[in-house]
Amino acid sequence: MYIINSLYLNKIKDLKKIVLLILGMAALFPEPAFSQPGNDPNYKLKTVVLDAGHGGRDPGAMVGKKMEKDIALGIILKLGHYIEKYMPDVKVVYTRDSDFFVPLYKRAEIANKIKADLFISVHANICGTPSIHGTETYALGLHRTEDNLEVAKKENSVILLEKDHTTRYEGFDPNSSESYIMFELVQNEFLDQSLMFASDVEDQFRTRAGRRDRGVRQAGFLVLRETSMPSVLIETGYMSNKKELNYLESDNGRAIIASAIFRAFRKYKETIEARSKYHTQLVENKKEEVKPAIDSLAVSKRDTVDLFKGVVFAIQIAASKRELKLEPENFKGVKYLYRIKTDNIYKYLTSASTSEDDVQNQLKEIQKKYPDAYVVAYENGHPVSMQKARRKVAAEASK
Numbered sequence: 100m101y102i103i104n105s106l107y108l109n110k111i112k113d114l115k116k117i118v119l120l121i122l123g124m125a126a127l128f129p130e131p132a133f134s135q136p137g138n139d140p141n142y143k144l145k146t147v148v149l150d151a152g153h154g155g156r157d158p159g160a161m162v163g164k165k166m167e168k169d170i171a172l173g174i175i176l177k178l179g180h181y182i183e184k185y186m187p188d189v190k191v192v193y194t195r196d197s198d199f200f201v202p203l204y205k206r207a208e209i210a211n212k213i214k215a216d217l218f219i220s221v222h223a224n225i226c227g228t229p230s231i232h233g234t235e236t237y238a239l240g241l242h243r244t245e246d247n248l249e250v251a252k253k254e255n256s257v258i259l260l261e262k263d264h265t266t267r268y269e270g271f272d273p274n275s276s277e278s279y280i281m282f283e284l285v286q287n288e289f290l291d292q293s294l295m296f297a298s299d300v301e302d303q304f305r306t307r308a309g310r311r312d313r314g315v316r317q318a319g320f321l322v323l324r325e326t327s328m329p330s331v332l333i334e335t336g337y338m339s340n341k342k343e344l345n346y347l348e349s350d351n352g353r354a355i356i357a358s359a360i361f362r363a364f365r366k367y368k369e370t371i372e373a374r375s376k377y378h379t380q381l382v383e384n385k386k387e388e389v390k391p392a393i394d395s396l397a398v399s400k401r402d403t404v405d406l407f408k409g410v411v412f413a414i415q416i417a418a419s420k421r422e423l424k425l426e427p428e429n430f431k432g433v434k435y436l437y438r439i440k441t442d443n444i445y446k447y448l449t450s451a452s453t454s455e456d457d458v459q460n461q462l463k464e465i466q467k468k469y470p471d472a473y474v475v476a477y478e479n480g481h482p483v484s485m486q487k488a489r490r491k492v493a494a495e496a497s498k
C-alpha cells in the first residue's frame with residue numbers, strides 16, 4: 100500500500116502552485132522536430148519501433164517461473180514478422196530482439212534517433228485479484244483512476260534498476276503519486292494519433308482476438324513521455340489470471356495477440372496517410388470555411404480571429420488536452436496569450452504576429468520562462484510548416 104507523503108502535499112496545497120509546477124514540468128517534454136502527418140499530403144508511415152518490455156536482469160512481472168519479459172518478446176517478434184512479411188514498405192526496428200536489459204530512456208532514444216512514425220511497447224499485467232483479466236492500451240496522460248496509476252508505477256519502477264536514474268529522469272520517483280502530477284499537462288503533439296491507434300488495438304482485441312477489452316486508458320508512462328512520435332503501451336493480459344497466463348504463454352495465444360496488433364497497425368497506417376492527404380488539401384483549397392476555436396487574453400476576440408485568418412507566426416509555450424484559463428499567473432506571467440484548439444488539443448501560444456521577425460525577436464525572452472518554447476505557424480487556424488508559411492508570406496509580398 101502506498102503512503103502519501105503529507106509533508107509534500109502540504110507544500111503544494113496551493114492550487115496555483117500546482118498549476119505552475121505542471122507548467123514548469125511541461126518544459127521537460129520532448130518536442131517534435133520533424134514533419135508529421137497533418138501538414139504533408141505525401142506523408143507515409145515508414146518506420147515503426149517495436150518495444151518488448153523489460154529484458155535481461157529485469158524480468159518484469161513474474162508468476163512462478165513465468166516472466167513478463169518472455170511474453171512481451173514473444174509477441175513483439177511475431178508482430179515484427181507480420182509487418183515485415185505483409186507490409187514490406189515499413190521498416191521495423193526493435194529495441195530488443197532477444198533477452199537483454201535495455202534502459203527505459205534508451206528505448207525512446209532508439210525511436211527518436213531514427214525519427215520513427217510510431218512506437219509500440221508491449222507488456223503483460225499483474226494484480227492481486229486473480230479474476231481480473233483482459234487487455235489495456237495506454238497513451239500518455241494523467242491517470243483517471245488509481246488502477247491506471249498503479250500500472251504506470253509498476254512499469255516505471257524499472258528505472259530503479261538503472262544506476263543513474265535520479266539524474267537521467269530528473270529526480271522522477273516512480274513510486275510517488277506526486278511525481279505523476281506533471282502528466283496533467285502533456286506537451287505531446289501526438290496524443291490524438293496515439294489515442295486513435297490505441298482504440299484500433301483494443302477494437303481488434305475485442306472483435307477479432309476474442310479478448311476482454313478493458314479499454315483505452317491514459318497514464319504517466321516514462322517510456323511514452325520520452326518519445327517524439329505517437330506511442331502506446333499495450334498490456335496484453337493479466338499474468339495473475341491463470342487462464343490468461345496460459346494463453347499468453349502459448350504460441351497460439353501470442354500469435355493471435357500479435358496479429359490483432361498487426362491489423363490495428365495496418366488500419367492506423369491507412370487512416371493516418373489518408374487523413375494527412377485530406378487535411379492538407381482542405382487547408383490548401385480553402386473549400387471549407389475554417390472556424391478555428393481561438394481565444395486570447397489581452398487581445399479582443401475579433402482582432403484575434405482576424406489575425407489568425409491568414410498566415411500567422413507565434414510562440415508555442417504549452418499544449419494540453421485540457422482547457423486552461425488564459426491568465427498570466429497560469430503561464431509564468433506571460434501576457435498576450437492565445438489558445439487554439441486543433442485535433443482536440445489546446446495549444447497555448449504567445450507573441451502572435453504576421454511578421455516572423457517580430458515573433459523570432461520575442462523567442463529568447465519567452466525561452467527564459469519556457470526553455471522549450473518554439474515558433475510555430477498557422478494558416479486559417481490550422482498548423483502549417485514554417486517552410487510553407489514563409490513561402491506564402493513571400494508570395495503575398497511579391498504580389
Ligand SMILES: [Zn+2]
Pocket residue numbers: 152153159160167222223254
Ligand atoms: Zn511491463
